[in-house]
């Protein structure tokens with residue numbers, strides 16, 4: 001016999017269960033999207049704040065937008081194999097795709113105006129693994145945390161409060177060292193003459209399973225020629241790409257990879273703090289830049305130099321930056337690849 005009186009109640013229970021599931025799903029979505037905590041720093045917000053006042057350049061990287069791609073090799077000495085079991089540190093020569101770039105979201109910025117220059121690398125090894133890295137020529141980062149990096153961009157863009165930067169500097173005194181570097185470090189005449197520093201700390205694991213915290217730098221073999229402000233301006237807006245193309249046509253350009261090993265107690269979670277000069281360093285190998293490649297539609301275009309793409313034998317440390325960078329680079333990558341129709345595949349706006 002069917003109990004007719006129980007039907008509306010069971011309907012109600014089913015509807016309530018469905019509603020509960022929907023509420024949980026919408027809640028989870030809203031939480032993930034940051035709607036429940038508008039103050040939470042999301043990768044999308046991090047990327048939005050990098051845009052210049054005129055808006056982002058569609059199709060381009062949301063930072064380090066101007067650059068020039070290259071290919072070459074990483075010729076390992078084998079000396080870092082004691083530190084990391086990654087194949088790229090075993091004696092050998094491994095293919096590299098890389099990019100020289102300027103720390104600006106504007107692909108048309110003048111080379112003379114860019115204080116920060118960068119070097120990005122992807123090294124591939126026969127075991128199928130890859131190492132990706134993106135470094136800059138500053139000896140330390142301006143701020144200690146990803147949140148402070150976001151707050152810095154906001155302060156720089158704040159048109160309403162003339163004291164925004166003063167207030168930021170008071171709350172983040174570490175930026176003083178970067179300010180001194182930015183106003184006093186010489187500009188060299190070439191990407192080939194710059195030293196590029198990884199700044200973030202990573203952990204190397206060797207074949208015995210021993211972990212050590214390291215940072216790395218690529219030190220140029222070319223002797224630096226320092227330019228005065230006037231000389232820099234006289235070189236023109238796009239001299240860096242033309243210069244490196246000319247040099248590489250003449251001869252391969254080289255950098256030594258120096259791995260620096262932290263002592264116990266060194267600040268591993270804060271890239272604004274350089275480690276003392278006397279730390280143990282290992283010459284891991286040589287980056288050899290052999291060919292300049294097209295930047296528009298060249299081999300770097302669809303590459304995301306995500307600093308968390310690491311082979312076995314290397315992993316992230318307690319430094320919060322690589323994870324924050326990875327999330328932001330991915331947002332930038334997704335946006336720029338979705339904007340293919342706006343990307344100047346050839347011609348105006350596409351730098352060489």
Ligand code: HEM
Nearest residue numbers: 061062063064099118120134135136146198199328332333
């Ligand atoms: C939280 C801090 C940071 C944020 C939010 C950030 C953001 C970004 C974004 C959005 C891109 C463009 C990625 C793409 O579209 O492929 C980029 C590129 C780059 N960044 Fe960062 N970055 C941060 C920290 C750093 C640090 C610490 C370094 C160096 C030590 C660095 C060096 C570079 C370089 C060299 C590139 C160019 C990569 C390429 O050639 O594709 N960044 N950054």
